[in-house]
Amino acid sequence: MRVEVTDALSRAFFSEWSRVGYAALSLERVAKAAGVGKAALYRRWPSKAAMASDLLSRVGLTLTETGDMGSLEADVRALLLAFRRVLRHRLIRRILTDLLAEIGREPALETALRPFQQARRDRVQQLIERAIARGELAATVDRETILDFLVAPLYWRLAVTKGRSDIAYIERLVRMTKAAMAAG
Amino acid sequence: MRVEVTDALSRAFFSEWSRVGYAALSLERVAKAAGVGKAALYRRWPSKAAMASDLLSRVGLTLTETGDMGSLEADVRALLLAFRRVLRHRLIRRILTDLLAEIGREPALETALRPFQQARRDRVQQLIERAIARGELAATVDRETILDFLVAPLYWRLAVTKGRSDIAYIERLVRMTKAAMAAG
DNA sequence: GTTGGATGGAACGATAGCGTTCCATCCATA
DNA sequence: TATGGATGGAACGCTATCGTTCCATCCAAC
Numbered sequence A, B: 001m002r003v004e005v006t007d008a009l010s011r012a013f014f015s016e017w018s019r020v021g022y023a024a025l026s027l028e029r030v031a032k033a034a035g036v037g038k039a040a041l042y043r044r045w046p047s048k049a050a051m052a053s054d055l056l057s058r059v060g061l062t063l064t065e066t067g068d069m070g071s072l073e074a075d076v077r078a079l080l081l082a083f084r085r086v087l088r089h090r091l092i093r094r095i096l097t098d099l100l101a102e103i104g105r106e107p108a109l110e111t112a113l114r115p116f117q118q119a120r121r122d123r124v125q126q127l128i129e130r131a132i133a134r135g136e137l138a139a140t141v142d143r144e145t146i147l148d149f150l151v152a153p154l155y156w157r158l159a160v161t162k163g164r165s166d167i168a169y170i171e172r173l174v175r176m177t178k179a180a181m182a183a184g
Numbered sequence C: 001g002t003t004g005g006a007t008g009g010a011a012c013g014a015t016a017g018c019g020t021t022c023c024a025t026c027c028a029t030a
Numbered sequence D: 001t002a003t004g005g006a007t008g009g010a011a012c013g014c015t016a017t018c019g020t021t022c023c024a025t026c027c028a029a030c
Helices: A003-020 A027-033 A038-044 A048-062 A072-087 A090-102 A107-134 A143-161 A167-183 B003-020 B027-033 B038-044 B048-062 B072-087 B090-102 B107-134 B143-161 B167-183
Strands: none
Touching: A003 A027, A003 A038, A003 A048, A003 A090, A027 A038, A048 A107, A072 A090, A072 A107, A072 A143, A072 A167, A090 A107, A090 A143, A090 B090, A107 A143, A143 A167, A143 B143, A143 B167, A167 B143, A167 B167, B003 B027, B003 B038, B003 B048, B003 B090, B027 B038, B048 B107, B072 B090, B072 B107, B072 B143, B072 B167, B090 B107, B090 B143, B107 B143, B143 B167
16 A cells, blocks of 8 residues: 555544544545545544554654653753643644543543553653652652653643743743652 | 423533533434423524533532631642542543543633633632742742642543542642742 | 413434445556 | 556445424413
């Protein structure tokens, strides 16, 4: 099967997803937007959920990885900046919020999202372990709750309240997150 | 118009919303689930968006209000517990996540949600002002960012990662949030 | 008891996506 | 240059919802 057709379909799928949402996503429109016959789509994927899962799992490979930045503060800053870079894409933001809403209804999507969550979780775990090794955090901190604190406020601001997220904000977030981690 | 019909329609609307999501919500099914003719529904609301906005604005009145608990820590705890009580309802959680995803596509919904956001914002503002008056927080703290920290982690855990939120977790959240606020 | 308005229910034509099938055309490989 | 598989496009029957209309029934207020 021709690769450019597959690519066009993938792009159209995400574009449509962002535009109308998962539930209202019509494969007929996806094919049309890709400039492709419906048959070409159904030859590749049997259903909307299957297509979504497949495409999401492919994208999962693109996750950025940041190494040891030398200190907890620098690690947190790097993580937040990387997260911000991703969440600033309108298309990604739309799809992510939609995905989080749709997961409760389409179990297949949860499976597809799991690699992302696991990658994020692993990355934060490493960050915490490094901080403990450096003596910047107590060994008894609650990993799960720290994970919540490292991701949630920035997500909330970028995807929900749609406020500013300039460097000054990120720096404040770094300070506050560090303080929270030390208390956890 | 008969009140019990209006009530049945309202209940059915939220129930269906939670079940299939806003985009896939069919007013025909809502009427059927309410045991009511479609005409009775369209006599009351002209469209899905209008019905959603109207019903949401009615619900807005039910927002719980907690007074001064005597200290920043007690205030934060009360806020988190109240928030948890709301977010523990499966129906509310589903509708809320769905709403946050749909807002980008249906401006009318943003208008309907605004009173909620404003109420939450006001409440947090009062909490902060009280803390400053008590000398527990510096007058220079960033209100907006604190707002993010007070709401986001708990939302993230309850609505996204679907992890535990027992009292021990809430207490940890109180400690960490307090530390973050002091650093902000 | 009468009356007037709201009701449940059924049907309308229109639109749209579903998943599938068919076919003439295109194009890469051999 | 020949050939076989993928292609775009059109159409299939089916189902569902839309927003509207009609009507016989019901019920509450007078």
